[in-house]
Amino acid sequence: MNFHVLTLFPEMIEQGMHTSIIGRAIAGGYLSIDAINIRDYAFNKHQKVDDYPYGGGAGMLMQAEPVYLAYESVQKKLGYRPRVVYLTPQGEVFHQTMAKELAKEKDLVFLCGHYEGIDERVLDEIVTDYVSIGDYVLTGGELPAMIMIDAISRLVPGVLHNDVSAEFESFQDNLLEYPQYSRPEVWHDRKVPEILMSGHHANIEKWRREQSVIRTAKNRPDLLEKAELTEKEKKLAEEVQKEVKKSL
Ligand code: 6GU
Numbered sequence: 001m002n003f004h005v006l007t008l009f010p011e012m013i014e015q016g017m018h019t020s021i022i023g024r025a026i027a028g029g030y031l032s033i034d035a036i037n038i039r040d041y042a043f044n045k046h047q048k049v050d051d052y053p054y055g056g057g058a059g060m061l062m063q064a065e066p067v068y069l070a071y072e073s074v075q076k077k078l079g080y081r082p083r084v085v086y087l088t089p090q091g092e093v094f095h096q097t098m099a100k101e102l103a104k105e106k107d108l109v110f111l112c113g114h115y116e117g118i119d120e121r122v123l124d125e126i127v128t129d130y131v132s133i134g135d136y137v138l139t140g141g142e143l144p145a146m147i148m149i150d151a152i153s154r155l156v157p158g159v160l161h162n163d164v165s166a167e168f169e170s171f172q173d174n175l176l177e178y179p180q181y182s183r184p185e186v187w188h189d190r191k192v193p194e195i196l197m198s199g200h201h202a203n204i205e206k207w208r209r210e211q212s213v214i215r216t217a218k219n220r221p222d223l224l225e226k227a228e229l230t231e232k233e234k235k236l237a238e239e240v241q242k243e244v245k246k247s248l
Contacts, residue, residue: 001030001032001106001107001152001153001156002033002107003032003033003034004034004036004107004108004109005034005036005109005110005149006036006074006110006112007035007037007112007141007145008038008049008140009112009140010035011035012142013033013142013145014033014035016142016146017146021154021159021160022149022153022159025153025159030156030157030159031153031156031159036070038062038067038070039066041065041066041067041069041070043066049066050062050063053116057116059115059116060115061115061117061118061119062113062115062117062118062119064118064121064122065122067118067119067126068122068125068126071084071111071122071126074109078107082105082106083105083107083109083128084109084126085108085111085128085129085130085131085145086118086123086127086129086130086141087110087111087112087113087131087132087141087144087145087148088113088117088130088131088132088141089132089136089138090130091129091131091132092129092130092132093131093134093135094131094132094147096151096171098131099148099151099152099155100155102148102152103152108152110141111126111127111141112140112141112145113140114140114141131144131148132144133148173227173228174216174223174224174226174227174228175212175215175223176215176219176220178207178208178209178212178215181196185197193207213227213229213236213237213240214237214240216237217236217237217238217241218244221237221241
């Protein structure tokens with residue numbers, strides 16, 4: 001899969017995406033990430049990319065033409081019109097199902113805004129998907145683009161080892177992960193839960209599932225509606241939520 005990031009800060013993308021699993025996947029040829037500097041497409045004396053908004057208001061806007069020309073350079077190279085994701089707090093909030101859908105594309109373009117945004121006309125012309133990563137305001141679209149690239153990349157075949165990839169299914173069940181422990185058996189007077197030392201795999205699986213239900217009920221009760229729970233698990237979740245309400 002090939003990612004093309006249109007940005008005023010290409011070094012941020014380049015430095016952020018070449019470590020750990022994503023870096024290895026790029027080295028292994030499973031992914032490519034190309035950062036395109038929008039400023040290289042500002043064909044005026046001072047390579048200016050921003051201007052005042054018509055009608056007044058605070059701050060500056062990114063102008064349409066450099067953004068368009070940067071996009072066009074990618075589109076011409078590919079020979080087709082790829083999906084273009086514009087990172088904006090005004091977009092649909094990113095989630096795992098969206099990551100799964102975007103992972104099917106061969107190429108994805110990310111458009112990162114700065115200042116107070118981008119001239120609406122170029123967005124109308126090139127953007128196919130408006131995406132936000134959550135309800136808070138950031139200074140630019142680079143971190144959101146990197147977050148999306150990370151989440152999408154781990155779904156691309158070959159990027160993760162297969163045993164790890166099954167692991168993420170638990171979030172797809174709309175339950176949070178259970179707690180995990182490694183050596184030593186006792187650390188700072190805290191002991192690993194006895195059941196995990198028992199070697200009894202069926203009981204361990206049962207315990208882990210319960211822990212997932214408990215955590216989800218405590219931290220993300222909104223997810224429970226979509227989770228497929230047995231009657232016993234529903235009761236457990238209700239009890240946890242009652243306890244949480246009492247402690248408030
Ligand atoms: Cl995608 N961009 C910016 N600038 N801020 C955000 C965001 C995106 N998602 C949440 N906050």
